[in-house]
Amino acid sequence: MGAALADGGERLTSPLVPGEKKQVNWRAWGIGLLIALVVIVALQNSQQVRVDVLFVTVDAPLIVTLLAAVGIGALIGYAAPVLRRHRRDGRRQDKAG
Numbered sequence: 001m002g003a004a005l006a007d008g009g010e011r012l013t014s015p016l017v018p019g020e021k022k023q024v025n026w027r028a029w030g031i032g033l034l035i036a037l038v039v040i041v042a043l044q045n046s047q048q049v050r051v052d053v054l055f056v057t058v059d060a061p062l063i064v065t066l067l068a069a070v071g072i073g074a075l076i077g078y079a080a081p082v083l084r085r086h087r088r089d090g091r092r093q094d095k096a097g
Helices: 025-042 064-097
Strands: 003-006 010-012 049-055 055-059
Touching: 025 064, 049 064, 055 064
Parallel strands: none
Antiparallel strands: 003 010, 049 055
């Protein structure tokens, strides 16, 4: 079973089998839900706050502070496993070589 293409070829298509369910991409749903929650919380917190970071004091909207904290957390959550994997691979190459 296929669909005809303009150049005369045939594209293979897989018909859905009755009773067969498509697999749900839970990671995408989870990330989407987290993003929605962050946006809702950030939009509900628009008041000005004073933030002390090391030796600097900044007055900023709470929404900016929350989004910065989420961004820094996401960056750390992404970078830490990548660096750990890189170090582990480097140690394996040192032992093998």
